[in-house]
Amino acid sequence: MRIELKQVVPFVLKDRLLHKTSNVWNTNLTLLPGEYIKIQAPSGTGKTTLLNTLYSIRKDYTGTILMDEKSLPEISVDELSKMRQNKLSVVFQNLRLFPNLLAFENIELKRLLSPNYCSKEKIEWMAEELGITQLLQQKTGTCSFGEQQRIAILRALVQPFKWLMMDEPFSHLDDSNIAKAVALIDSECKAQKAGLIIADLEADNHFIYTHQYFL
Numbered sequence: 001m002r003i004e005l006k007q008v009v010p011f012v013l014k015d016r017l018l019h020k021t022s023n024v025w026n027t028n029l030t031l032l033p034g035e036y037i038k039i040q041a042p043s044g045t046g047k048t049t050l051l052n053t054l055y056s057i058r059k060d061y062t063g064t065i066l067m068d069e070k071s072l073p074e075i076s077v078d079e080l081s082k083m084r085q086n087k088l089s090v091v092f093q094n095l096r097l098f099p100n101l102l103a104f105e106n107i108e109l110k111r112l113l114s115p116n117y118c119s120k121e122k123i124e125w126m127a128e129e130l131g132i133t134q135l136l137q138q139k140t141g142t143c144s145f146g147e148q149q150r151i152a153i154l155r156a157l158v159q160p161f162k163w164l165m166m167d168e169p170f171s172h173l174d175d176s177n178i179a180k181a182v183a184l185i186d187s188e189c190k191a192q193k194a195g196l197i198i199a200d201l202e203a204d205n206h207f208i209y210t211h212q213y214f215l
Contacts, residue, residue, distance in 0.1 A: 001068050001087050001162040001195075003031040003054065008063035010049050023213035024050065026063075031195065033162060036207050039199040041215035047199035048093050050215070051165050054197075055090055056080055085113045089161035091169045095152040099141025103132070103151045106140055111158040118158040126154050129184050131177060146172035153181055157188045164189055165197045170206070182206045 009017055009026050017025055024039065025046065031037055041047040052058040053065065056072055065072045067083070075083065097106050104123070111118050127133045130150045135143055140151060149172055156164060164185065170178045186207060189196050196207065203212075 001033060002066075003163070004064075004066040004069075005029045006064040006066070008053070008061050008065060010046055010053065010058070011060040011062070012049065013046050014062075016045075022215050024215055029213070031163075031197070033195055034193055035195045035210040036189075037195065037197045038204070038207075038209045038212040039197065039215060040201070040203055040212060041199065042201060045215040047215055048167055051090065051092075051167050051197070051199055054165060055084070055088060086160050087162040089156045089159050089164050091149075091152050091156045091164075091166040093167035095148050097140045097148055097152060097155075099139065101140060102137055103140050103143065104136040106151060107136075107155045107158055110155045114159045117160050123154070123158060126157060126184060130154055130180055144172070146174075146177065149173060150177065150181060153185065157184065161192060161194050163195045163197060165199075167199050168201065169198065170200075178206065 005024065006028050007026055008024075013025065023029070039047055039050065049058060053061055056075070059073070067075065101109075107123055111123065124133070124136075127136055130153065132147060132150045132154070135147055135151065140148060143151065149169060153166075153169060156166075170181060173181065185196070188194075198207070
C-alpha cells in the first residue's frame, strides 16, 4: 500500500513549523510498499500525531494524505475498519491495552478480527520468542511497562498488514529484549512484504532503514 503526504501540517504544529524545516511536514513525501522508515523526532514535534493521523485517529490537519491514491477523508467507516484489520497495524506509545484482561485476551481480541491469519499456536511461539510466555495468563495491568510493550508488539503481529507503525516501541526494553523484538518484527514484515514505520526520539540501527526522516 502506497502512502502519500502532500503538504500536510497538523493544526497543533502550524505556528511552530513557520520557522522550521521538516522532512515530513509541509512537504511532499511518498512511502512505498515494503520500505522501512525511521522517523526521528524530539518530543513535541509530532511523531505521535503523525502515526495517529496516518491511522486516521486524528483528522486535524491541512494538506492531503493518500492511501493507494485515495484521500483519507474519502475512505468510508467500513473501508477504514477493513484497512485497520488487513493493512495497518500499530503499536501506540501508550499501548492501549486493556489492563483488566489477561495478556492472552488482549492479543486474542485482535487475532479474532482475522482468525484465519494467525493461529493460537503461532501466538505461543511468538510469545516464547519475545520471552513473555509466562505473562500470557497474567492481567496486563500487573505487568511492567516493558512487559506490556512486548505484549503490544505481539498483538500488532497477529493480524495481516501492509504497514506496521510503531511509536517508541522499545523505550522500556533492554538490549537483549530489543534484539528479540527486532528479529520477530523483521521476520513478520518480510513474510508479509510489508513496510515498517518507527517513530522514536533517537537514532538507532535496529533495522536496515530504507529512509530516515526528521520532523
